[in-house]
Amino acid sequence: SQQGEEDPQALSIQEGENATMNCSYKTSINNLQWYRQNSGRGLVHLILIRSNEREKHSGRLRVTLDTSKKSSSLLITASRAADTASYFCATGGRGDKIIFGKGTRLHILP
Amino acid sequence: EAQVTQNPRYLITVTGKKLTVTCSQNMNHEYMSWYRQDPGLGLRQIYYSMNVEVTDKGDVPEGYKVSRKEKRNFPLILESPSPNQTSLYFCASIGDTGELFFGEGSRLTVL
Numbered sequence: 001s002q003q004g005e006e007d008p009q010a011l012s013i014q015e016g017e018n019a020t021m022n023c024s025y026k027t028s029i030n031n032l033q034w035y036r037q038n039s040g041r042g043l044v045h046l047i048l049i050r051s052n053e054r055e056k057h058s059g060r061l062r063v064t065l066d067t068s069k070k071s072s073s074l075l076i077t078a079s080r081a082a083d084t085a086s087y088f089c090a091t092g093g094r095g096d097k098i099i100f101g102k103g104t105r106l107h108i109l110p
Numbered sequence: 111e112a113q114v115t116q117n118p119r120y121l122i123t124v125t126g127k128k129l130t131v132t133c134s135q136n137m138n139h140e141y142m143s144w145y146r147q148d149p150g151l152g153l154r155q156i157y158y159s160m161n162v163e164v165t166d167k168g169d170v171p172e173g174y175k176v177s178r179k180e181k182r183n184f185p186l187i188l189e190s191p192s193p194n195q196t197s198l199y200f201c202a203s204i205g206d207t208g209e210l211f212f213g214e215g216s217r218l219t220v221l
Contacts, residue, residue, distance in 0.1 A: 031208055042114075042200060042212035043153075088153070090210070097168060098143065098210065102152035 006089055006104040014109050019076040021104040023089030024069075030092075032065055034074050037086045037103070046074075046087075076106075084108045112137050116201050116213035123191055124221050131186045131216050133201030139211070141204040142184040143168070144176065146197040147215075153200070159184055191220040 007022045023032070031050045035043040049056045049065045049072065056063045062075040076083055086105050092098035114135045123129055135142065143158040145168075155168030159178040173195055175187040184203075188195060196219050202210040 033209060035210070040198065040215065040217075042214045043202075043210070044212070045209040048208055097155060097158065098204070099155065099169075100145075100153040102150070 006087065006101045008104060009102070010105040010107070012107040012109055013079060015079055015081060017079055019079050019083070019106055019108075021074045021087050021106070023072045023074070023101055025072075025089075025091050026070065027091075029067070032063075032072050033090045034061075034063060034072075035088045035090060035100075037088065039085075043088065079106075079108045081108050081110060112211065114201055114203055114211050114213040116199070116216045118216060119214065120217050122219045122221065125192055126190050129188050129191060129218075131188075131199055131201075131218070133184045133186065133213060134182050135184075135201075135203040135211065136182065137203060137205065137211065138181065139203035139205060140181065142178070143202050143204070143210070144174070144184070144186050145200045145202065146170065147200060148197050156186065156199075188218075191218075193220050196220050 005024050013019050031048055033048045034046045037043045047058050047063050049063050060077045065072045084107050086103040088100050088103045090098055090100045117132045140161045144156040145153040147153050154170045156174050157168055157176040159165045162178050162181050165176050199216045201213045204210050
């Protein structure tokens with residue numbers, strides 16, 4: 001069963017623009033995480049936001065969490081070619097099943 | 111260096127020939143997990159383990175077995191592989207802060 005669902009499925013933007021991806025989930029959570037995957041490689045952890053947090057920053061990344069709407073967004077500012085990847089949200093954690101969404105494919109155009 | 115190591119990275123096999131994908135982590139993590147990734151379906155959890163000798167089914171456990179005899183190792187066993195198990199497989203361990211550390215993946219083709 002899929003807990004997180006990312007939106008859009010694919011996104012193409014010009015280098016330097018901001019990219020926003022959304023994640024919706026169905027049940028209550030303790031935290032939500034975002035991961036990046038370069039083509040065919042292992043996923044890399046980007047950021048974790050706890051259920052009692054509303055916003056979190058890490059470098060050019062900004063994550064928001066709205067537990068009332070069961071949704072989260074990932075904003076990448078000033079995008080670069082190296083940001084081209086797939087991005088996944090995941091819910092669950094230690095002691096729970098961790099469930100990933102299907103991902104958003106982000107393509108940064110030169 | 112903290113890492114999760116999977117082997118083999120690539121494997122082509124035939125239907126019914128038993129195979130094992132090994133996974134090892136050097137971070138002393140208790141929780142480990144196996145996922146498969148298929149186009150359009152995202153990552154789906156196969157099995158997970160919360161500690162030595164403690165394993166549980168994920169969402170797609172059929173056709174797979176696992177064991178956790180030591181904390182660092184979590185092998186995935188396909189007793190009788192079938193073509194629908196052709197996929198990209200990832201092993202992961204979970205750290206104290208809740209983040210997953212992934213291996214580089216094992217691409218399996220079953221003919």
